[in-house]
Amino acid sequence: MSPELTLDGVTKSFGDDGAVRDVSLGIASGEHVAVVGPSGTGKTTLLRLVSGAIQPDSGRVLLDGEPVVGDAVALAYQGETLVGRRTALANVLAGRLGALPWWRGLVEPLAPVDPDPALSLLDRVGLAEKADARVSSLSAGQRQRVALARALVQDAPIVLADEPTANLDPSTTATVLDVLEESVGDGTLVTVLHDVRLARERYDRVVGLADGQVCFDRPATAVTDALLDELFGPDMDAAKATTESPSVTAPRSTVAETPSAVAQTTNDDDGTSPEERPPWHV
Numbered sequence: 001m002s003p004e005l006t007l008d009g010v011t012k013s014f015g016d017d018g019a020v021r022d023v024s025l026g027i028a029s030g031e032h033v034a035v036v037g038p039s040g041t042g043k044t045t046l047l048r049l050v051s052g053a054i055q056p057d058s059g060r061v062l063l064d065g066e067p068v069v070g071d072a073v074a075l076a077y078q079g080e081t082l083v084g085r086r087t088a089l090a091n092v093l094a095g096r097l098g099a100l101p102w103w104r105g106l107v108e109p110l111a112p113v114d115p116d117p118a119l120s121l122l123d124r125v126g127l128a129e130k131a132d133a134r135v136s137s138l139s140a141g142q143r144q145r146v147a148l149a150r151a152l153v154q155d156a157p158i159v160l161a162d163e164p165t166a167n168l169d170p171s172t173t174a175t176v177l178d179v180l181e182e183s184v185g186d187g188t189l190v191t192v193l194h195d196v197r198l199a200r201e202r203y204d205r206v207v208g209l210a211d212g213q214v215c216f217d218r219p220a221t222a223v224t225d226a227l228l229d230e231l232f233g234p235d236m237d238a239a240k241a242t243t244e245s246p247s248v249t250a251p252r253s254t255v256a257e258t259p260s261a262v263a264q265t266t267n268d269d270d271g272t273s274p275e276e277r278p279p280w281h282v
């Protein structure tokens with residue numbers, strides 16, 4: 001069982017900018033939650049607060065009622081947090097070190113870390129042949145997948161993923177989200193996604209952030225175009241013109257049985273390429 005995650009009136013500012021403002025959320029053990037919202041509305045800051053990477057100015061982040069400590073939370077960052085001159089495998093193994101009990105370093109200081117879990121994850125995200133490549137030689141999408149593997153190899157009960165599908169093509173996006181869902185399994189998953197369609201299709205629950213505050217917090221099946229309109233503002237008008245049928249909102253268990261669902265649900269009938277459409281287009 002993953003611990004229950006609670007954000008209680010969490011606020012974080014950078015200078016005069018209130019990045020996250022009085023956010024309260026309860027995320028139950030095993031929930032898979034997507035966080036969506038326009039750029040600069042505090043999504044990354046929220047994940048960093050939950051991971052303990054930064055501390056709130058006020059409010060509390062709690063796991064089962066206690067402050068976040070230890071290795072309970074793994075965060076796959078959106079940004080460049082890998083060591084470029086080390087190999088992909090070495091970077092993923094660095095995550096594995098954090099998953100081992102502290103006393104292993106005392107008892108077996110020279111024992112090598114078992115590379116198999118890291119190699120297996122690199123294989124599952126499609127990077128088996130890049131295991132020995134320096135991270136600095138990898139594309140942005142490949143680095144994104146190394147960062148995800150590094151988070152997943154920690155076997156943490158709560159996994160946070162910040163835009164894990166940025167820079168990826170549709171097929172690799174589906175693979176990465178499949179690996180994420182399968183690896184986390186019954187654990188708790190909080191993923192920041194720009195693609196609202198994926199959030200609706202693949203997650204139990206969607207939280208919309210606007211200007212650092214919760215705009216909506218609904219089961220994925222209850223996320224309507226009106227809510228997205230409120231969240232994303234005027235740009236939603238373009239989406240309304242092309243969104244006449246209801247969203248494809250398969251529950252998580254169904255999607256997991258159809259790994260290619262993302263590619264299959266892409267609608268090319270309106271004459272626009274997927275890249276030209278707003279992220280919530282269905």
Ligand SMILES: Nc1ncnc2c1ncn2[C@@H]1O[C@H](COP(=O)(O)OP(=O)(O)OP(=O)(O)O)[C@@H](O)[C@H]1O
Pocket residue numbers: 014017018019037038039040041042043044045046
């Ligand atoms: N370390 C920092 N120092 C100063 N300002 C910051 C810092 N981190 C975030 N901010 C500011 O906080 C606000 C929220 O940033 P954040 O990265 O959380 O947004 P976001 O919703 O994740 O954006 P995006 O979707 O573009 O990644 C922005 O105005 C940003 O400039």
